[in-house]
Each structure stands twice: as C-alpha cells, then as structure tokens.
Amino acid sequence: MDRTMSRKLIKEMKLGWNLGNTLDCPPGETGWGNPVTTRDMIKKIKELGFNTVRVPVSWHRHMDPGHIIFPEFMDRVAEVVGWVLDEGMYAILNIHHDNHEFRPTDEGVEKGKNYLSTVWKQVSERFESAPERLIFEGMNEPRLIRDPHEWHLDMKDETCRKAAEHINTFNQVFVDIVRASGGNNASRLLMVPSYAAGPAHAFMPEFRLPGDPADRLIVSIHVYDPQGLALLPDPDNTEFNEHGKKVLDFIFGGAYEKFVSKDVPVIIGEMGIVDKQNPDDRYRWCKYFVRNALEKEILSVWWDNGGRDFKLLDRRNLSVYKDAEPVLTGLLEGLKG
Numbered sequence: 001m002d003r004t005m006s007r008k009l010i011k012e013m014k015l016g017w018n019l020g021n022t023l024d025c026p027p028g029e030t031g032w033g034n035p036v037t038t039r040d041m042i043k044k045i046k047e048l049g050f051n052t053v054r055v056p057v058s059w060h061r062h063m064d065p066g067h068i069i070f071p072e073f074m075d076r077v078a079e080v081v082g083w084v085l086d087e088g089m090y091a092i093l094n095i096h097h098d099n100h101e102f103r104p105t106d107e108g109v110e111k112g113k114n115y116l117s118t119v120w121k122q123v124s125e126r127f128e129s130a131p132e133r134l135i136f137e138g139m140n141e142p143r144l145i146r147d148p149h150e151w152h153l154d155m156k157d158e159t160c161r162k163a164a165e166h167i168n169t170f171n172q173v174f175v176d177i178v179r180a181s182g183g184n185n186a187s188r189l190l191m192v193p194s195y196a197a198g199p200a201h202a203f204m205p206e207f208r209l210p211g212d213p214a215d216r217l218i219v220s221i222h223v224y225d226p227q228g229l230a231l232l233p234d235p236d237n238t239e240f241n242e243h244g245k246k247v248l249d250f251i252f253g254g255a256y257e258k259f260v261s262k263d264v265p266v267i268i269g270e271m272g273i274v275d276k277q278n279p280d281d282r283y284r285w286c287k288y289f290v291r292n293a294l295e296k297e298i299l300s301v302w303w304d305n306g307g308r309d310f311k312l313l314d315r316r317n318l319s320v321y322k323d324a325e326p327v328l329t330g331l332l333e334g335l336k337g
Contacts, residue, residue: 001215006265007297009189013090015290015335016052016301017045017312018270023077024056024096024140034306035315042083044318049332053084054269054301056096056140059119067118074126085133092191092269092301093127094137095119099145104166104195105159112166113173120177128183137191137220137269138174142167151196155206164206167195172210179213187214191267197222199251203258219259222270223251223289224303230273230285238278240285248289256296268293270303272310275323283326290334302331 001009025031045053055077062073077093084091095116102112116138127134144150144163153160171192178185192210194202199221201207209217224231226247229240255266273285290300304312312324320328 001217001263001265003263006260006263009265010294010297010299012051013267013299014051015049015331016054016090016092016267016269016299017050018054018056018301018303018305019080020056020303020305020310021308022056022306023080024058026058026061026097028061029076032306033308037080037315039083039086040318041313041315042080042087042089044313046087046089048313048320048328049335050089052090052092052299052301054092054094054137055081055084056094058097059095060098060101067115069119069122074122078126081127081130081134085131088133090133090135092135092137092267093123094140094191094269096140099139099142102139102142102170104142104144104163104170106162106166109166109169112170116170116173117177120174121181124178124181124185128181128185130184132184132188135189135191135218136174136178136185137193138171139193140269141197141222142170142193143196151198153195153201153204155204161206164195164201164204167193168206168208168210175210175212175217187216189216189218191218191220191269193220193269197269199223199225199254203254209264218265218267219255220267220269221251221255222303223248223268224270224272225251229281233274235276238276238281240273240281240288244285245288248292252293252296252298255298260297265297265299267299267301269301271300272303273327274309275311279323279326283330286327286330287334290331291337294335294337300331300334302327 021032063069081091101115194207226244228237303310
C-alpha cells in the first residue's frame with residue numbers, strides 16, 4: 001500500500017474498540033454474560049471518541065456439518081456490522097474462536113484450508129458490496145492449541161517451524177478467497193496475523209506476507225505487554241515503569257521497521273491492561289501506548305470483554321465503568337500526542 005494512503009488510513013481509523021465476548025462467544029451472543037448488542041451501544045462508542053470497532057465472530061456453532069453458516073446468524077452479524085458502518089466508523093470482521101478448525105499442523109492443514117475457504121467465501125459473498133471501511137481479518141491468534149508451544153514458538157523445533165509455515169498458507173488461502181469473490185472485495189483491506197498474533201512471531205523471518213494482487217494488506221498483532229503488568233494476575237506487578245516503556249517501544253519499533261517503513265500498515269487488533277486497582281498506572285500505560293504507537297503510524301484497538309478485567313463500556317447503562325475512566329482518558333489523551 002502506498003505510504004500516503006497508509007498514513008491516511010491509520011489517521012482516519014483513529015482509535016479502536018472490541019465488541020468482545022459477544023458474537024465471538026461460541027454458545028451465543030449473551031453466553032458469557034454480556035447483553036444483546038444494540039445500535040445505541042455502537043453510537044455510544046462513536047460518541048466516546050472511537051472510530052473503529054472490531055467485531056470478533058466465532059462461526060463454528062452457527063453452521064451445519066458442511067460449514068454452511070445459518071442465515072439467521074449471518075443476518076445478525078451483518079446487522080451489527082451495519083450499525084458500525086452507519087455511524088461512519090471502520091469495522092473489522094474476523095474469524096475468532098474457531099482455531100480448532102484450522103490447526104497449523106501437517107495433519108490439520110487441509111482441514112484448515114477447507115474451513116477457511118468455506119467460511120470466507122460465504123462472508124465475502126454477503127459483504128461483497130460493503131464499503132471499504134469494512135476490513136476482513138482472516139484469523140484470530142492462530143496457534144497450536146493445547147501444545148507446549150501454544151503461545152511461544154521455538155524455531156529449533158520442527159513442529160514450530162511447520163506451524164509458522166502453515167500460518168503463512170492459511171493467510172494466503174484467506175486472501176485468495178476474498179479477492180476471487182469480486183465486487184468491493186477485490187480491493188478490500190485485509191488483515192493477516194502472525195502465529196498467535198504475537199509481535200515476536202511477526203518479526204521472525206519465517207512470517208511472510210501472502211501475495212496480494214491488490215497490495216492492500218495489514219499486519220495484525222496483539223499486545224498485552226509487559227505481560228506481568230498488563231495481562232497476568234500478579235498483584236505485585238502494578239507499576240508502569242521505564243521497563244514497561246522499553247518493552248512497548250521495542251514492539252512499536254519492530255513493527256515499524258519490518259512493516260510500516262515498507263508501506264505495510266500494522267493494526268494492534270487487541271491491546272489492554274487489566275485492572276489491579278492501579279488507576280494511575282493504567283492511565284499512564286494507555287496514554288503512552290496510543291501515543292507511541294501512533295508515532296509509528298500504528299492503530300490501537302482496546303480489548304473490551306464486557307464486565308470483566310478489560311471492561312470499558314457498561315453496555316447495559318451506556319456509560320463508562322467508573323474503574324475504566326482512567327483507561328478511556330489515557331486512550332484519548334494518547335491521541336493528542
């Protein structure tokens with residue numbers, strides 16, 4: 001993608017929010033405790049200052065044995081995505097908790113290619129005429145589930161080397177299917193993840209971008225770092241300090257050097273810091289994160305899982321949770337530089 005277009009895109013997308021633990025909940029939209037999504041929720045996100053909504057979707061329990069998606073579920077996904085687009089925001093639509101269907105192993109690769117092809121063919125057909133503000137994301141954190149290397153590859157291990165290569169294959173299948181569907185999909189922006197959407201895995205030489213005749217790819221990574229502070233339930237690790245800044249700087253700098261500087265946009269599709277009763281540190285982390293990511297022309301998308309550890313929007317009362325007010329303030333102040 002042309003660098004000028006990439007900068008314009010990230011500037012327009014501004015700041016993102018995840019409709020987490022909702023349509024990505026395999027038992028159903030309210031299965032993990034969140035209420036049914038409404039148009040007013042999406043409007044509230046726009047009012048709060050976001051201009052991108054990631055809509056994670058788990059499809060596998062909403063289809064027949066031949067992987068044909070039930071029409072009523074496809075309609076519901078289209079309704080929610082439509083609300084985002086109606087507000088003038090960008091929407092990111094993905095395949096989320098379906099990773100058991102595309103396990104990156106020699107035994108699982110053909111099944112995975114078939115699943116991704118079948119699902120993305122249907123999704124592409126349904127959204128063929130959607131505006132370019134709808135972005136497709138091929139997979140969410142593809143990895144070796146329940147494997148010793150589930151989250152961290154060791155490239156001295158053959159299983160890990162093959163897993164990295166199979167992720168490249170899956171990304172290519174996704175791009176090929178979407179592009180072949182025509183319409184606006186011929187040039188739609190497409191997000192492709194590294195193994196487990198890990199930044200370190202994206203920086204490895206084994207991760208390669210798929211071929212794309214439209215040259216409209218975005219790299220997708222997730223950042224909950226430093227993990228002891230931002231992700232793990234460690235009650236003694238609550239301070240955002242110089243070490244934390246260095247960790248984030250390494251990630252943003254690496255993403256810039258490998259991708260952004262070479263005209264490939266990067267979106268951090270999930271980012272967040274858990275609540276450990278440390279509001280000042282959460283505020284500083286959020287502000288530093290958004291500001292320094294934007295300096296490297298990288299978009300930040302907050303992971304909101306509802307009334308849990310990354311909560312931001314009280315979806316029942318259409319207000320920001322009091323404990324999350326420092327988070328929102330930090331995110332928005334980060335936009336100001």
